[in-house]
Amino acid sequence: MKKLFCCIIITISLAACKRDSSELLAGRWDFSALEMPGMPDFLYEIKQTGDDNALTLKKFLLDNKLILRKDSTFDLVLLKQYIHGSWHYEAATKYLFLKDSSASNLDITIHIDSITGSRLIFDIDEFALNKLVNRHAAINNYYDLLFNKSYCQFYLDIDNDRYSDLKDDPYSIENNKWRIKPFQQETDKQIKQRVLNHLDFWQNLFTDAQEKDRTYVAYTWFDSPLVVAENGVKLEFYDEHKKEWDQNFYDSTDANKGYQMMRKCFSKKLKFMETEDKYKRHEDVIRQLKANYTEALKD
Missing domain, CATH: 2.40.128 (Lipocalin)
Structure with a gap:
């Protein structure tokens, strides 16, 4: 009986190994x-x-x-x-x-x-x-x-991070649609939405950092003309990011349109939250950029 039990255990273990591969x-x-x-x-x-x-x-x-x-x-x-x-x-x-x-x-x-x-x-x-x-x-x-x-x-x-909803995952398609090159020329409305998704991506980075209590947020795994730093936020020149930014759009014409739209984020003065939590402060300024963008480009 003991031998039979051992054989069963071995069989189950082997099956598990085969499945796990x-x-x-x-x-x-x-x-x-x-x-x-x-x-x-x-x-x-x-x-x-x-x-x-x-x-x-x-x-x-x-x-x-x-x-x-x-x-x-x-x-x-x-x-x-x-x-x-x-x-x-x-x-x-x-x-x-x-x-x-x-x-x-x-x-x-x-x-x-x-x-x-x-x-x-x-x-x-x-x-x-x-x-x-x-x-x-x-x-x-x-x-x-x-x-x-x-x-x-x-x-x-x-990586032991878990997300019950894809919209909360910084790496999911929900937050990275702006990086998916389209198969055809896009309308102004589609380009506007692509740029808005890029801003959503930024906001999600800092929301995630707060929820996961992260010690750092790395910017090295993506490229953006938008720069968020300890002392503020700015939009760098299009030419400085042209190679990377253009790859997110159908062509350079659409990419330049998207960049020009993103300039609208700075159409109104920004107010920086007084808090020691830098990720909360960064998230708040992105919210303001999104609000400015949406207001300036509303239909």
Whole structure:
């Protein structure tokens, strides 16, 4: 009887392991490290004084994230690129296919090397990685050092954040519609809504920081001409963000329209809340920007 009981336990355990190999993929994953040819030179270029290799890579990949949702949709932020679409995993080949739903056509094929309840390790195909690097490489982010690598292996750790409503999740499509490139020219009304979603995104960042009691909010995983700082908020010149901003629209004409609309956020004077809670103060100023924007562009 004891032997039979042990056999049953082993059988159940094996079945669970087999199931978990694919089902464990569904969840939120934080990029924490990478491995590729030329790592010593790469680390030398990006490392700050006093940081070890692990901290250096965490900073480089800060708030980059892969979310594989149970409804077979995904949200990916990697090297500033946001991609939303559908995912499919082939257990036999260990390939994870990410199908981009936008006009950017940034489909990505990933090979799963290892998956546990707390860590995910995968290789990304060189062609897909090069596309991301080309879109977002800049002098100050070192993304170009990942270009044309024969392989690039990423290490991700489980993210325990949970959201009952997608509209509360900073990485969900609800807060990132402004980053989904459209398939055709948009009307002024659609562009107006795209920019408003961008402002909603900003507001959600600070709402989330308060609700989750976060110690920091990183701005390195997206690009915006809007700058929120300790001493205020400003809109930088279009040309300073043209490469990144244009990618969120059908073309540069629509992108410039969106930028000109966003200038309306500053049509009225802003009042800064007197509070020690900087995220509450930031959220309040974004609310004012949204109110100015909506009032100035109302039909």
